Amino acid sequence: MFDIEFNGEFAAFFVFAVLMIAGAVLMVSFTKVVHMVLSMAAVFLGAAGMFVLLEAEFLAFVQVLIYAGAVSILMIFGIMMTNHSDSRAETIKPLKETLAAVGAIALFGLLFYAIRDADFEGLDGGTPAQTTDNTLAIGQALFHNHVLPFELVSVLLTVAFIGAIALAKKEA
């Protein structure tokens, strides 16, 4: 079903895929919250690796910086600041979990069916024109075609920054 030749890219993809799926599954199944965050960091790193495979080096770099670095640390801070009274046993709601699992698996089934059903002939190996310098290409695209969204995102970040401080302040 996966009609793919066994080359270097595939080997690397396989390794990253195993890393990410394992990290994601562990994230869901761990009981300690800190472990969850750590396994999540593995997923982020795997995603960075995949970005490299997809010839998006700048994005891989950003991924490592922001997700594996900033977001994970932020989450650990969040956990530490909110985890004082976690002594109560987890109440299990089998119906809810079963329904959620059924939903998630059914959604995956649909997506998988759609992916298998789609015709991707002749799409393999096509490379973007600007492969020479990924960072340069991104910079040019960002500051030529997407200046306005870029500026808006900077405003969004500033607002989020101020908002987060305002929310988390003691006398909120």
Add this chain to the structure above:
Amino acid sequence: MAYSESAWLIPLFPLAAFLLLTAWGRGFRRWAPIVGAAGSLGSLVLSILVMAEGVDYRDRINWIKIDGLSLSLGYEVTHLTSLMLVIVSLVSLLVCVYSAGYMKNDERITVFYGYVSLFVFSMLGLVLSDNMLMLYLFWELVGVCSFLLVGFWYHKPEAKAAAKKAFIVTRIGDAGLLLAVLLLFWYMPNHALDFAGIQNVFHGQSGAVDDGITTLIALLVFMGAVGKSGQFPLHVWLPDAMEGPTPISALIHAATMVAAGVFLIARTFVLFEASPAAMDTVAYVGAFTALFAATIALAQHDVKRILAYSTISQLGYMMLALGVGSMTGAIFHLMTHAFFKALLFLAAGSIIHAAHKQDIRELGGLGSRMRVTSILFGIGALALSGIPPFSGFWSKDAILSAALDHNPVLFVAGLLGALLTSLYMARLYFRVFAGKPSAASEGAHESPAVMLIPMIVLAVLAVVAGFADTPWNEWLSGWLLGGEPSAHDSSSPTVMIVSAAVSLLGLYIGWLAYVKKTIRPASVTEAMPGLSKWLERGYRIDDLFASVIVKPYRMLGTGAKLFDRYVVDGVVRLTAGAASGLGRMTAALQNGQVQTYGIAAVLGLIVIIVVMAGRRFWS
């Protein structure tokens, strides 16, 4: 000429009185008797003028007109109706005067006079109606008035029950009458319902209407009369109706409304003449009722109930007269009966007013305390018993001789009834007025003049009314038949002698039993305790109805109620339960947790995708 043409005014006087009394209400107490009596007086004066004029007149207006079918409102004055008008308005006037004394201390005297006026209006309207439909309307209206007045003292449970019974039992007869009206409407040429048209179509069997249908219509009309006039087997309401005020018993349940059945048959007499089978039915039912009710009257203890059964019995005589073809005899007896029975009821009211008791076992010796009442009651009793020369003798004689001409069996039944009549009247009279005063009679005193005067008027009429139609002076029958030769042969002297002798025999036995005490009535009771008990309960007809009709009907009702409660309501409750159950289920889904909502959204999304994507497989 002018009086007959304005006959339509006659019922309007009591109607005006009714409206006035209803509008004024309670604050009008002192004027109520005057207004009520004035309404009846107006009617009486005009009625007498109309009757004295003796001109037939008919007029009508169109009421409803649909596609060539027309229903009309109209009035018709004939000799028969003008006589009835006089009887009704006269008796009602006297009852109104009498009630001024009898009902003096009643809280709702205004309402009482309002109802009485409404009744008089309806009764006069019934008499004047020129067609069956209008007659039916007034027929129902008098039924309503009877219901209202029987239940006038509605705080007494017996009165309430009696009012309901009177209404429902007569309703059975009314249904028959309604069917008769509908059949007439269906089969009559041009759908005419007026009495003149009926007269033309059925007179001499023109053949316009099939014989079987004629008999059916006649029997259905008779069914209406049976209900209203208390003939067997629908007589059961009349004794119970005595729960109403006594003047009402005199007016409605003795003189006028119950006679409406007789009047109805007399009015549609041509229908019966066209159908021998219907005539025979009327005659036999009448004769049986006359005899049957008389035996019951013999065992009753309540003054008013005795008189009520006597009324049923006398109405039976009238039916008998109609059945043997003597319409004049029936109307003659109706007239004399109206006078002497109203007199008897008013006198009974006077007794009740004075002694506050109506059980003859507790009464006695009232003769010395209430001399006038006792004499007046005696006159009424003699008239009812058929002792010459009182009015009852002449009218009963007319009926008996007509019966003898027709069928000896009916004659014998009538004669036996006459014997029983004089016997129970003797029993009633002697038990109440003769002997030593009982405890209840001690405090009794004569009634006031306002009550005595109407009774005296009625007593005079009860004596002299019989001379309107004696064998040597057939004024009334000639007048009623409009100058035609008299329908029945002048009664033979034999009949007169026999009937008088029989009545006197009844009186003599009564005198022996209750005054001389040579015969101990108790010995009869002791010999046959079952029979007297049986008679006292009116042959247990009520019990029979209760177990044969009321109980199965009630069971049917209970079954229907259960069906309604468990099946119909069950379906309703199931629907409601399903809705509320669904609501509770979905309310549980609404638990306020975002994740649950998320799951629902994901599942819904999947369903939508499956449906959208799945379409390509089956379309």
Add this chain to the structure above:
Amino acid sequence: MLASYLTMAAILFCIGLYGALVKRNAVIVLLSIELMLNAVNLNLVAFSKYGVVPSINGQIFALFTITVAAAEAAVGVAVLIALFRARGTIKTDEFDELRR
């Protein structure tokens, strides 16, 4: 290879969805949402290379997504801290304000 990347992204997305719907610790719910966003990024970048019209724009979109996700994570954690201060817990099943 495109199919493999897309399948990979689908797996990650569904695991993230499951976590977001089931986990009781609100921080982990946030984390699961980040996982779903990552799956989307993976798709964007995969199409950027293997799509019908290969283009750098896919990577630009992914960049924006990462930025927005970072902002979202920051605000989310701030909200959770405020919530914890007010209610003493961040268990998702303790909150049913939507019911009222």
